[in-house]
Amino acid sequence: MTGKWKGLAALVIALPLLTGCFEDSKAEILAKTEGVSDKSALTDALGKPDDISKVGPLETWTYNASNGTVAFVIAGSTVTLRTTGDKAE
Numbered sequence: 001m002t003g004k005w006k007g008l009a010a011l012v013i014a015l016p017l018l019t020g021c022f023e024d025s026k027a028e029i030l031a032k033t034e035g036v037s038d039k040s041a042l043t044d045a046l047g048k049p050d051d052i053s054k055v056g057p058l059e060t061w062t063y064n065a066s067n068g069t070v071a072f073v074i075a076g077s078t079v080t081l082r083t084t085g086d087k088a089e
Contacts, residue, residue, distance in 0.1 A: 023066040026084045030070060039077045 024032070032045050042061065049061035049072075059074045064087075073081040 023064060025067050026065045026070050029063055029065055030082060030084070033072070033079075033082070037079055039074055039079070042072060042074075042079055 029046065033042060036042050036045055046063055050064045051062040053060045053062075057075060060071050061074060062069050062071045065084075068087050069085045071083045071085065072079050073083070
């Protein structure tokens with residue numbers, strides 16, 4: 001019985017640590033999107049963004065990375081700007 005609890009405790013501790021390992025770094029995200037110029041190609045390369053904000057005709061799509069964030073500014077359907085940032089505290 002004690003062995004089962006130790007195994008469960010190890011899993012509970014390891015799971016949050018492992019989930020951080022599955023996010024790409026900022027450099028990897030930027031490399032995957034090199035040459036991407038529109039929303040559909042961006043979605044094909046990275047999937048759905050973690051956050052979308054809109055200001056007038058501009059959208060900012062933000063993807064979480066293992067070492068921060070990568071944001072793409074989109075005008076209409078065209079990707080116009082790529083920026084990186086640190087993770088929010």
